[in-house]
Amino acid sequence: MSMDPRTTAALLYLDGVSVSFAGFRALNNLSFTVEPGEMRAIIGPNGAGKTTMMDVVTGKTKADAGEVYFDGSYDLSRLDETEIALLGIGRKFQKPTVFDMHTVEDNIALALKGDRRARKTLFWRDTGEERRRINDILDIIRLSQVRRRVAGLLSHGQKQWLEIGMLLAQEPKLLLVDEPVAGMTDAETQQTVRLLKEINRERTVVVVEHDMTFVRELGVKVTCLHEGCVLAEGTIDQVAQNQRVVEVYLGR
Amino acid sequence: MIAAIVLRALDRGAIAFLVTLAAIGVIVPLLNLLPPVTSSFYLSSYFVALLGKYLCYALLALSIDLIWGYCGILSLGHGAFFALGGYAMGMYLMRQIGTRGVYAHPVLPDFMVFLNWPELPIYWYGFQHFAYAACMVLLVPGALAFVFGWFAFRSRVTGVYLSIITQALTFALMLGFFRNNFGFGGNNGLTDFKDILGFNVQAPGTRSALFMISALALMLGFTICRIIVSSKFGKVLVAIRDAETRTRFLGYRVEAYKLLVFTLSACMAGVAGALYVPQVGIINPSEFSPANSIEAVIWVAVGGRGTLTGAVLGALLVNYGKTFFTSGVLAPYWLFVLGGLFVAVTLLLPRGIVGTVHHWWKQRSQLRQVEHNGGEARSMAPAPAAE
Numbered sequence: 001m002s003m004d005p006r007t008t009a010a011l012l013y014l015d016g017v018s019v020s021f022a023g024f025r026a027l028n029n030l031s032f033t034v035e036p037g038e039m040r041a042i043i044g045p046n047g048a049g050k051t052t053m054m055d056v057v058t059g060k061t062k063a064d065a066g067e068v069y070f071d072g073s074y075d076l077s078r079l080d081e082t083e084i085a086l087l088g089i090g091r092k093f094q095k096p097t098v099f100d101m102h103t104v105e106d107n108i109a110l111a112l113k114g115d116r117r118a119r120k121t122l123f124w125r126d127t128g129e130e131r132r133r134i135n136d137i138l139d140i141i142r143l144s145q146v147r148r149r150v151a152g153l154l155s156h157g158q159k160q161w162l163e164i165g166m167l168l169a170q171e172p173k174l175l176l177v178d179e180p181v182a183g184m185t186d187a188e189t190q191q192t193v194r195l196l197k198e199i200n201r202e203r204t205v206v207v208v209e210h211d212m213t214f215v216r217e218l219g220v221k222v223t224c225l226h227e228g229c230v231l232a233e234g235t236i237d238q239v240a241q242n243q244r245v246v247e248v249y250l251g252r
Numbered sequence: 253m254i255a256a257i258v259l260r261a262l263d264r265g266a267i268a269f270l271v272t273l274a275a276i277g278v279i280v281p282l283l284n285l286l287p288p289v290t291s292s293f294y295l296s297s298y299f300v301a302l303l304g305k306y307l308c309y310a311l312l313a314l315s316i317d318l319i320w321g322y323c324g325i326l327s328l329g330h331g332a333f334f335a336l337g338g339y340a341m342g343m344y345l346m347r348q349i350g351t352r353g354v355y356a357h358p359v360l361p362d363f364m365v366f367l368n369w370p371e372l373p374i375y376w377y378g379f380q381h382f383a384y385a386a387c388m389v390l391l392v393p394g395a396l397a398f399v400f401g402w403f404a405f406r407s408r409v410t411g412v413y414l415s416i417i418t419q420a421l422t423f424a425l426m427l428g429f430f431r432n433n434f435g436f437g438g439n440n441g442l443t444d445f446k447d448i449l450g451f452n453v454q455a456p457g458t459r460s461a462l463f464m465i466s467a468l469a470l471m472l473g474f475t476i477c478r479i480i481v482s483s484k485f486g487k488v489l490v491a492i493r494d495a496e497t498r499t500r501f502l503g504y505r506v507e508a509y510k511l512l513v514f515t516l517s518a519c520m521a522g523v524a525g526a527l528y529v530p531q532v533g534i535i536n537p538s539e540f541s542p543a544n545s546i547e548a549v550i551w552v553a554v555g556g557r558g559t560l561t562g563a564v565l566g567a568l569l570v571n572y573g574k575t576f577f578t579s580g581v582l583a584p585y586w587l588f589v590l591g592g593l594f595v596a597v598t599l600l601l602p603r604g605i606v607g608t609v610h611h612w613w614k615q616r617s618q619l620r621q622v623e624h625n626g627g628e629a630r631s632m633a634p635a636p637a638a639e
Contacts, residue, residue, distance in 0.1 A: 058501060085503035097498045099491045109484070110491055116504050118512050123257065124484040170502065 006072035011036040011174055011204050012057065017066030018228070019052055026052040027063070028228035034174075039200040041215045042208045043239075044225035045248060050208045051094065053225070054176050058091050059084040071173065086116070090172035094179045094208075096159035100152030104143050104162060107151050108134050111166035133169070141165035141195070157188040164195060175199065177207045181214050193217045212236075261478040269561050270471050276303075277467025281460030297456050300463050304531045306571050307466040311473050311524035313551045313567035314560060315517040318477050320549070321558030322486060323513055324493035326411075329418030330521050331545035332425050333393035335535065337522025339429075340392055342442035342535040343376060344385035345453070349446050362444070363437045373435045382449055389526040390519045397518030398511065405507035405514075410496070419542045426540035441536025442529075453530050466527045470564065473520050477560050480513070489513060550594050556604025565606060 007013075010033035019027040027049045034040050042050055055061035056068060059081040068076040074087055085091075099107050112130060115121075138144040141161040146154065151162060160180060167175050180196070181189045193214065199205060209215050215222060215236055222239045224232045232242040239245055262270070280303060283295040312334050319325040346361040355365040359372055378384040400421060404414055432438035451458040480486050491499045492506055500506050529535045538544075548567075555566020570593070577586045601608050 060497075081497075081500040082503055082505050085501050091501050093498070097495050099494050099498070101490055101494055102487060106487055110487055110499075111502050116502075118485060118488075118505075118508050121488055122480070122483050122485040123253075125253075125256070166502070 008033070008069060008072045010034060011071055012206070013069040013072070015067045017056060017063045017068060019056060019061060019063055025228050027056065030229050032223055032230055032233070034204060034206060036204055039196070039205045039207070039218065039220040041218055041220055041222045042206060042225060043210070043215060043222060048225040049228040050225055051178060054091060054178060054208065057176060058089060088173035090167040090170045090175050092163050092167055092175070092177045092180060094182065096156065096163050098151040098159050098162050098166065101150060103148050103150055104154070105134055105138065105147040107162055108137050108165055108169050111169035113169065113171040137165045137168050140168065156183050157185070160184065168199065173204060175203055175205045177205060179209055180207065181209065181211055189214055257479060258475070261475065261482045265561070266478050270474065273467055273471050277464050281463050284456060285460055297459055300459050301531050302575065304459070304463040304466050305528060306568050307470050308524045308528035308531065309548070309551065309571055310564040310567040311470050312521050312548050313555070313563040314470070314473050314477055315520035315524065316548055317552045317557055317560055317563035318480065319514055319517045320552060322481055322493060323489040323510060325510060325514060326415045326549070327418045328415045328542065328549060329422035329545050330548055332422035332540055333397060333518040333521035334525035335539035336393045336396065337389045337525030338529040338535040338539060339436060339442065340385055340388040341526035341529045343379040344382060345445040345448060345530060346442050347380040348448065349444065352446055363440065367432060375435065389522050393518040393522035394515050397515045401511045401514040405510045422540050422545055423542050426537050429537035429540060439537060441534060443534040445530065445533055448530050453533065459531070462527065462531050469523055469527055474560060474564070481560070547590070550590065554593065554597050554604055556607030559604065559606040559610060562604050562606030566604065
């Protein structure tokens with residue numbers, strides 16, 4: 001894996017990143033940084049490039065131009081999804097994506113940090129240590145009662161939490177969370193806020209979200225994207241009062 | 253450690269299945285060899301050979317189920333690996349004919365003499381040794397699958413596109429093997445076998461031994477598949493089948509997993525082909541025909557993919573049906589029956605026979621458990637919160 005001398009103190013560093021799809025500029029000279037231990041909310045209207053930004057960071061999409069560095073020393077543009085995941089970047093998808101045919105605990109077991117090579121998994125046997133970690137995570141996401149149920153039978157909100165639990169099991173340094181409260185009830189949203197804040201004690205978190213109430217609840221620095229670049233950055237109040245943000249997004 | 257892994261792999265159903273196979277593997281040959289021909293217990297050599305052929309098909313079906321049912325790789329060209337294994341065995345059997353051929357050439361098989369070839373092509377060297385041929389049975393399909401899979405999986409060719417190129421693969425091989433100058437007997441293929449390891453291939457004793465070995469190979473294949481699917485490796489395969497991108501973002505090297513299981517599956521198909529050839533007495537390029545591979549996929553679909561036992565059952569049932577239909581007045585309609593069967597299974601039994609029974613059984617036992625616990629009310633109210 002490529003490792004360059006550390007160039008920045010930021011955990012995630014994007015500089016001048018551009019991505020085009022058949023002429024459409026999804027990201028247009030996008031630059032921003034996320035400091036270690038930070039929680040950052042990314043907002044922006046549809047098509048602002050939020051998901052494309054996550055795709056670039058996780059290796060799903062290659063940037064046409066610009067630099068993407070993780071932990072100051074890893075050039076993410078040269079790595080693929082698997083390598084990036086192993087570096088310690090976890091991702092939650094917009095639509096909850098869990099393994100529907102596996103039980104809740106198997107979902108967590110598959111996500112647990114550990115040797116992922118084929119020959120290791122073939123002769124893998126469970127250990128007490130892994131069992132304990134699975135139990136801990138199931139407690140945190142409150143799914144212990146349904147641990148033996150196949151994930152496909154969970155409610156929408158439960159699937160969202162299971163996916164967050166899988167992210168925790170990976171023990172990433174950076175979590176990218178795409179619309180975690182989409183389709184959740186108010187009570188579930190409240191619980192998710194608490195869950196993310198708890199996670200943020202140990203890990204850096206980037207949350208993409210549409211729901212402004214939720215972003216306000218998080219109470220963290222906000223970056224507003226528009227047409228593939230940063231429109232405004234600051235506290236939610238600063239961003240909400242920004243004239244251009246009001247024009248393109250909040251004013252609608 | 254190995255004992256523990258095997259024990260984990262074999263649940264009650266799997267053991268029952270293995271015992272049944274073992275019983276068939278012993279009883280059928282005995283009923284052919286022991287009772288007098290006039291006895292009502294006597295099984296004809298034709299029947300033994302027929303059932304032996306089915307067992308080879310069942311092993312092929314098992315190999316398809318492993319990749320399709322558990323990893324979502326729909327290969328419509330698995331017949332190619334089966335046929336390659338068959339050709340490797342056929343080449344050994346050809347070299348055993350020696351001077352007993354029509355042209356009585358000590359080294360060259362008849363078709364080479366007929367084509368005026370001066371000497372044995374290099375790729376036929378070594379096939380007079382059984383051990384070498386046996387290695388090739390595994391190695392040739394395995395190597396082809398590895399190279400093919402390397403390119404296909406690294407380029408992330410999936411779904412219907414992968415199915416189409418597997419079809420192209422087997423079709424290209426069929427065209428190649430049809431050519432006389434390819435060196436494998438052209439459209440006649442390889443036939444007229446005499447001995448295997450010094451035993452006459454036609455003799456009832458040899459047929460019975462081949463039948464037993466086929467049953468044993470199927471049992472071994474089934475056990476290997478069970479070990480794989482019950483391991484964490486198997487869980488990763490299912491994860492890839494259901495959410496490939498998710499698996500990749502969890503840090504699994506998806507293409508390595510696919511490549512490994514695809515290559516193993518091709519080796520299993522090769523063994524099936526190798527056992528098939530001495531029992532049917534011929535191998536020719538039509539075994540590469542895309543229709544054969546599709547038929548094998550239908551066996552798995554009928555039995556129930558992702559169940560292993562279903563693949564075996566499907567192969568036995570559909571082939572018995574084929575034998576039954578094509579030997580009577582209904583013969584011209586067999587393809588309609590097969591097509592109809594596939595449509596009916598897809599529409600009415602999407603889980604296949606074993607899959608449907610299994611699903612029904614699981615639902616029933618879950619329902620019972622619920623009645624037992626007085627409802628699921630307790631487990632329905634989880635809510636996450638970080639304390």
